[in-house]
Amino acid sequence: MTRNLSPDEVLKEYQKVFPGQTGDLFYYLWTDIANLHLDWRNYRILYGTSVERIDLLNQTASSFFGRTEIILRHDILIRIMRLIDSAKTFRKDNASIRKLIDDLRGDLDEAVYQSVEKDYQDIKSATENMKLLRDKKIAHADFSVALKYNPEPFQGIS
Numbered sequence: 001m002t003r004n005l006s007p008d009e010v011l012k013e014y015q016k017v018f019p020g021q022t023g024d025l026f027y028y029l030w031t032d033i034a035n036l037h038l039d040w041r042n043y044r045i046l047y048g049t050s051v052e053r054i055d056l057l058n059q060t061a062s063s064f065f066g067r068t069e070i071i072l073r074h075d076i077l078i079r080i081m082r083l084i085d086s087a088k089t090f091r092k093d094n095a096s097i098r099k100l101i102d103d104l105r106g107d108l109d110e111a112v113y114q115s116v117e118k119d120y121q122d123i124k125s126a127t128e129n130m131k132l133l134r135d136k137k138i139a140h141a142d143f144s145v146a147l148k149y150n151p152e153p154f155q156g157i158s
Contacts, residue, residue: 007031022103028095029083036079043072074138081134084123097123 005013014030015023047054047069057065087099101116108116136142143149 018104019107020103022100022107025095025100025103029097029100032079032083036076036083039072039079040076043069043076047072077130077134078138080127081131084120084127 011024011027014027017023018026045053046057046065082094083097085094085096085098087094087096087102093099097120101113101120105113136145
């Protein structure tokens with residue numbers, strides 16, 4: 001019979017397996033991704049799977065649930081983008097997947113490293129429009145976007 005590990009026990013296991021502080025970083029990223037999946041699941045349950053549910057939300061408290069949808073969507077997008085941030089910003093380390101990959105470079109077999117690097121680059125490419133949305137509308141108020149001078153600048157985001 002297996003038993004469930006506490007969060008502290010899971011962290012200690014990662015600290016044993018990963019070199020240096022990469023166990024701490026892996027645990028942080030793993031936890032963040034798990035919570036992100038949970039939040040995305042909840043978002044989809046509320047707003048993405050049932051016309052009847054959306055009608056009920058609109059009848060019950062449309063402005064509240066409308067604003068909540070935007071807040072959840074923005075939070076999820078920001079967190080996804082934070083995961084794939086560069087290893088450093090203004091000489092400060094980021095708790096990002098890029099940082100983990102860089103920190104593990106010397107400990108990974110070259111073929112494994114190349115595979116992980118390719119996957120990371122694929123993710124970066126797939127999220128270019130999300131980054132544009134974050135940079136121009138969510139994290140900053142780009143002038144032409146805020147004043148709607150640039151129609152439909154965020155293609156391919158759903």
